[in-house]
Amino acid sequence: MTLESNQVSVVMLxxxxxxxTEALNVLLQLKNIKQITLLGRSPIPNITAGNVQQHKIDVGDASSYQSFVQNSTTAICTFGVGQPSKISKxxxxxxxxxxxxxxxxxCKKAGVKHFELLASxxxxxxxxxxxxxxxxxLVEELKALxxxxxxxxxxxxxxxxxxxxGLGQAITLKIWPLLKPLLFGGLRKYRGVPVSILGQAMAKxxxxxxxxxxxxxxxxxxxxSK
Structure with missing residues (x-):
């Protein structure tokens, strides 16, 4: 079963x-999403949809966005470090x-029912x-909420x-798709996924x-994503 899109209001971090970006692009194409609230360090340019609100926040200070998560049914969190090895633990x-x-x-305090997290x-x-x-x-603590x-x-x-x-990712992006035939059965979960497919899945x-x-x-x- 699916929900009616006009029943859904999304807040994204x-x-x-x-x-x-990929998830947002799909959300913008879905009809009748009641509201999309984007939280970030700076606004995303060239978004003109009437159901989108953007707010500049301090991610490390929850009080800076407390009021902006109100009235959302769903939260999507894709926030995180791109290269963990480049920063301290x-x-x-x-x-x-x-x-x-x-x-x-x-989000929980504001009554959000569905929380989506990009993990690994x-x-x-x-x-x-x-x-x-x-x-x-993190996931264990999210479950506890x-x-x-x-x-x-x-x-x-x-x-x-x-x-x-850089070079490390360049090599990985070339090699990983070649491993797909070797990753079957229980190893299928280790197959590389195009960012567009992952974004579509999170949105849909x-x-x-x-x-x-x-x-x-x-x-x-x-x-x-189908």
Whole structure:
């Protein structure tokens, strides 16, 4: 079953990033979304849709956006560090965990029913990987907030049309698609996903009915984005 789009009001954190941009583009094409509220460090240019509101906020200060999350039914969070290896562990926790959790708490207080998070494949609060453990801890804390519905999108490599992070990413973007035939069965979740498919899935999933916690991976992205 699907929800009527005119029943949905969305608040987004991270709409200017690669995945957020794709999700926002799809949201703007969906008919009758009641309202789209974009929160960020600076406005996104060239958005003229009448149902869009943009607010410049301090992501580290929840009081700067408290009032802007009101009257939203759904939250989409694609906010986070593009290259975690380039910053300290303390800063990574501050951005990818603390700021996201603060946003989620404000959403919960405001009555948001459905929270969507861009996470990663392999996340676990008991992982030996600092990155995966931090993301896993975040998800456990989000579960404790008891949203009516919590959707975590868990991609492996996100395939972007442009290289944003130098030689390492350039090599990865070339090699990862070649691994697809080797990633089958339980390994399918490690297949690379085009950023456009992931963004479409995050946007269209808000119109699907659901309850409780869902961890969405490679096959789900393609199923939802159709």
């Amino acid at each position: 991270g709409a200017s990033g690669a995945v957020g 303390e800063d990574f926790i501050k951005i990818d965990k603390t700021a996201v959790l603060d946003f989620a708490r404000e 494949v392999g996340i676990s609060s008991s992982s030996s990987s600092f990155y995966l453990r931090t993301k896993g801890e 008891s949203f009516d519905r919590l959707s975590t999108f868990q991609p492996s490599m996100i395939l972007t049309p442009n290289n944003r992070y 999933n808000i119109l699907k009915e659901g309850k409780g916690y869902e961890a969405l991976q490679w096959d789900d992205f393609y199923s939802i």
